[in-house]
Amino acid sequence: MKNIGFIGLGVMGGPMAANLARAGHSVVGHDLGAERVERLVAAGGRGAADLADAVAGADVVITMLPDSPDVEAVALGPDGVLRQARRGTLYIDMSTVRPETARRLARAGAAAGVRVLDAPVSGGEPGAVEGRLSIMVGGEKADFAAAAPLFEVLGTTVAHVGPAGAGQTVKAANQLVVGGVYALVAEALVLLEASGVDGRTGLDVLAGGLAGSRVLDLKRASMVNREFTPGFRIDLHHKDMGIALAAAREADVALPMTGLVAQLIAAARSQGHGSLDHSALLKVVENISGKDRA
Amino acid sequence: MKNIGFIGLGVMGGPMAANLARAGHSVVGHDLGAERVERLVAAGGRGAADLADAVAGADVVITMLPDSPDVEAVALGPDGVLRQARRGTLYIDMSTVRPETARRLARAGAAAGVRVLDAPVSGGEPGAVEGRLSIMVGGEKADFAAAAPLFEVLGTTVAHVGPAGAGQTVKAANQLVVGGVYALVAEALVLLEASGVDGRTGLDVLAGGLAGSRVLDLKRASMVNREFTPGFRIDLHHKDMGIALAAAREADVALPMTGLVAQLIAAARSQGHGSLDHSALLKVVENISGKDRA
Amino acid sequence: MKNIGFIGLGVMGGPMAANLARAGHSVVGHDLGAERVERLVAAGGRGAADLADAVAGADVVITMLPDSPDVEAVALGPDGVLRQARRGTLYIDMSTVRPETARRLARAGAAAGVRVLDAPVSGGEPGAVEGRLSIMVGGEKADFAAAAPLFEVLGTTVAHVGPAGAGQTVKAANQLVVGGVYALVAEALVLLEASGVDGRTGLDVLAGGLAGSRVLDLKRASMVNREFTPGFRIDLHHKDMGIALAAAREADVALPMTGLVAQLIAAARSQGHGSLDHSALLKVVENISGKDRA
Amino acid sequence: MKNIGFIGLGVMGGPMAANLARAGHSVVGHDLGAERVERLVAAGGRGAADLADAVAGADVVITMLPDSPDVEAVALGPDGVLRQARRGTLYIDMSTVRPETARRLARAGAAAGVRVLDAPVSGGEPGAVEGRLSIMVGGEKADFAAAAPLFEVLGTTVAHVGPAGAGQTVKAANQLVVGGVYALVAEALVLLEASGVDGRTGLDVLAGGLAGSRVLDLKRASMVNREFTPGFRIDLHHKDMGIALAAAREADVALPMTGLVAQLIAAARSQGHGSLDHSALLKVVENISGKDRA
Missing domain, CATH: 1.10.1040.10 (N-(1-d-carboxylethyl)-l-norvaline Dehydrogenase; domain 2)
Known part of the structure; x- marks a missing residue:
């Protein structure tokens, strides 16, 4: 069982977070849409008061956000994930963003003592709902191994494809x-x-x-x-x-x-x-x- | 058993004609390369003296030629297939040519009392040798039915896809x-x-x-x-x-x-x-x- | 004053032939449209009975036809320009066709003792009417020199750009x-x-x-x-x-x-x-x- | 005579700033390259201690920087042009950047009481040196009018082409x-x-x-x-x-x-x-x- 902070509970992130909660993990979700948070609670998760609350006690932080600027703001901003996360946290960005953004996150993570993976998915909403996504992961091998049990909840085809940015x-x-x-x-x-x-x-x-x-x-x-x-x-x-x-x-x-x-x-x-x-x-x-x- | 005139015994046509001969058909082949004709003879066929000889007694004439102008010359020329063929002959062009060329052949065939199919293939040399081609056939349904036993010798996927030109x-x-x-x-x-x-x-x-x-x-x-x-x-x-x-x-x-x-x-x-x-x-x-x- | 056979009296060819007639040349025009021939006659030319009539007595034959197959038929056909023209005739194809067609004409002309130029134009209908075309000419330098006085009637920018086909x-x-x-x-x-x-x-x-x-x-x-x-x-x-x-x-x-x-x-x-x-x-x-x- | 802060003294900005100085304006230039600043001083300008120094007393601030992120950092950053400039300053970005960046600058300028023009140029280094640039200007008409005397020093073709972003x-x-x-x-x-x-x-x-x-x-x-x-x-x-x-x-x-x-x-x-x-x-x-x- 992992303590997971999950940021971004939209069409994709919502069912992914719910699947993690149903699989027995402690999932604290953050999203600006109250209704989305409700859906996670219904699946057994908890709503975070704010981003800091989602990140504070987490072993693993996952972001699932629309585009590169969103991820950069949430991850690298003054009150962002890398500032809030404890040293040793595993941060997995599952959004689809530019490879360069993924590499920036990895560099910033290294500086902050946070382990970072880029892990975009394919398979669309049905894949997210049914836990049948394909997941392409970039980053350190050991970090991939640590995340593998979570990926297996979310997808059926999971591949470590290279260093930071390779997933993207x-x-x-x-x-x-x-x-x-x-x-x-x-x-x-x-x-x-x-x-x-x-x-x-x-x-x-x-x-x-x-x-x-x-x-x-x-x-x-x-x-x-x-x-x-x-x-x-x-x-x-x-x-x-x-x-x-x-x-x-x-x-x-x-x-x-x-x-x-x-x-x-x-x-x-x-x-x-x-x-x-x-x-x-x-x-x-x-x-x-x-x-x-x- | 059919009497087949086969014109064009190259990389594709050679093994196709040989397969028809081995399947028990009487195949009279025509090609300007003597060595190519020899190979057909070795497979049980016969070499034609000239194009007229290949076409004269045939129930079915097949052409397998490089490009549209070749087919137009051989089929529509003054001493071509449509001039030489008996009324009722089935003429199958298996070359890859322009759909418009196939439609021209069909129109000219109709005028000459010759039934025409366009039947290009895919699968390359291995497919030709092993009789595992895909064959896409355009023309009349009844003519396709008549040709089907020959196509089954040559390929594994055979489809009648529409009227004249549709195969191309x-x-x-x-x-x-x-x-x-x-x-x-x-x-x-x-x-x-x-x-x-x-x-x-x-x-x-x-x-x-x-x-x-x-x-x-x-x-x-x-x-x-x-x-x-x-x-x-x-x-x-x-x-x-x-x-x-x-x-x-x-x-x-x-x-x-x-x-x-x-x-x-x-x-x-x-x-x-x-x-x-x-x-x-x-x-x-x-x-x-x-x-x-x- | 030249005896000119002009074949193709359409949107472009019509005014071009008329300009040549008005410039004092003897122009015998051929076109399947009777009305088009009338217009040339009104401009001082003469209508040909058939293609042979247009070509027979000509020093210079000009074709201005829609596309490569038209030119090939008119120039190379069994009763075509190269068959009908006297040895030494200058044949100028001003149609826009494939360079390869122009080179075929030149080769066939050489065999028939007819000098051939390819001389496509730009400038559209207004340029044709006003004698302000641009003319791009391929072929022998001497033949270009011989044709130059006619080109000057038809256009304002005239360039010899290279051997046969170069104009096209x-x-x-x-x-x-x-x-x-x-x-x-x-x-x-x-x-x-x-x-x-x-x-x-x-x-x-x-x-x-x-x-x-x-x-x-x-x-x-x-x-x-x-x-x-x-x-x-x-x-x-x-x-x-x-x-x-x-x-x-x-x-x-x-x-x-x-x-x-x-x-x-x-x-x-x-x-x-x-x-x-x-x-x-x-x-x-x-x-x-x-x-x-x- | 205007007090001009000029930021970015590279291949383009250097000669442009020099031309403004030679035309009698007081130009305070800022660039991280000391040698570039020297060249402006040689042309009659002054080197700024830092960005704030270049902007502080300026009637007009001009930026000429490599790309959108540079301009955004210099203009919108915490110590950037819009923070440092007095209300009423005219800020002209002459860099080539995304239209959206230009519109962002204009919106931020409006909030800060700074008038903003986007005025990218073409004509390359020779045009910059010789004061023969083409300048395409977006923004308010009145601001364009205010800037026109400076543009006339820098270029020969100057056009106001529309609202903010239109220049870009x-x-x-x-x-x-x-x-x-x-x-x-x-x-x-x-x-x-x-x-x-x-x-x-x-x-x-x-x-x-x-x-x-x-x-x-x-x-x-x-x-x-x-x-x-x-x-x-x-x-x-x-x-x-x-x-x-x-x-x-x-x-x-x-x-x-x-x-x-x-x-x-x-x-x-x-x-x-x-x-x-x-x-x-x-x-x-x-x-x-x-x-x-x-």
């Missing part, structure tokens, strides 16, 4: 590939249908060969039917593509496909589809060919 | 997705390695999640090791991207990702990697980031 | 740059307006600095006003981008920007703007950002 | 167009040369027609000669493309060309050309086609 880098790589595969499948579908080929039949063939992918396996039926209930929202993938481009910049590499995918996902958002599933990239590809559907 | 359209869609996925995986790998993450570990994680694909399953190990023995050559994928762009033009759709993938594959060829496996797209992505390996 | 290559390079600059100016304008900056003011500043261009000079006012009367139609630029990509393929180079520009122009056409001016690329860029105007 | 938006739009035009001209040149056309001749023709641009006018000779002495460095253009993409994100628009241009410029930097002129984008385009020169 792998997440960024994952997101650029996923976004790109959606765009490619969308282009294939638009080409098929505009050529008079039944989309379902055509994508079935693609799914069975070298063009096959998890995206085709899981999403081709809903794409053919134009069902775009999330799943994982365009808005979040847009944020993640920003991170992927920032990661490329930090690593001093040029990624032409990623640059284009980022703009196509930005287009989905600009066109008002930000709250649809990321497979709604199809709407952008249809639209650019004048094949919009009502 | 599905093949084009397949190739644009495959080329694009290679480019995305290459960008992911370059980002990972340049960020200090072990490429194998990172791609293993991607392969297990929503970023997963047949390309990752089959090729990530060789990509990490920079082993680019074909498989399927860049030169052929370059040709196929030209077909995909032509198909988009014919269907009056715009495919931005496909447009970029085509240029990246063109770059692989320009840089001298035309005879390597298409996974060598990685070399282009490395090169653009100044990460070339000796 | 320069035209292709011109069109990829023009298409790309339109796309860039469109992106700049969409960014400015979406950021609350007056488009006219912003583009005025760009026009005065290193971002300045002929496109900004001539078209920024109409772009800001969303006036897209051609000028030069999207449909034609779409054709020309196909030529530019084919030229890149023939030269074995990879052009990523060109690949993307081609798809954006294809999108303009797919969206139904084919008959608008190429500056209507702005509509694609607006559309992709959800900023369409009624 | 116009600069971003300028840089995306310039970067894109270089990439297009590079692709044209590579296509010409690989096709056997003399690059100089071909680009001369382009420069005279609708493809013409300031880039072609000023840089085609050096590009043909592969002379890449800056001018304006790739590293800076790389930074500016990051700003352009951030500006697009802030304005919620999608810019596909810009996305690709940013990666090509990133490639130039990744390949080690960061300190060359931005026309060295040509090296990336050559390289991708396997046409590298020693």
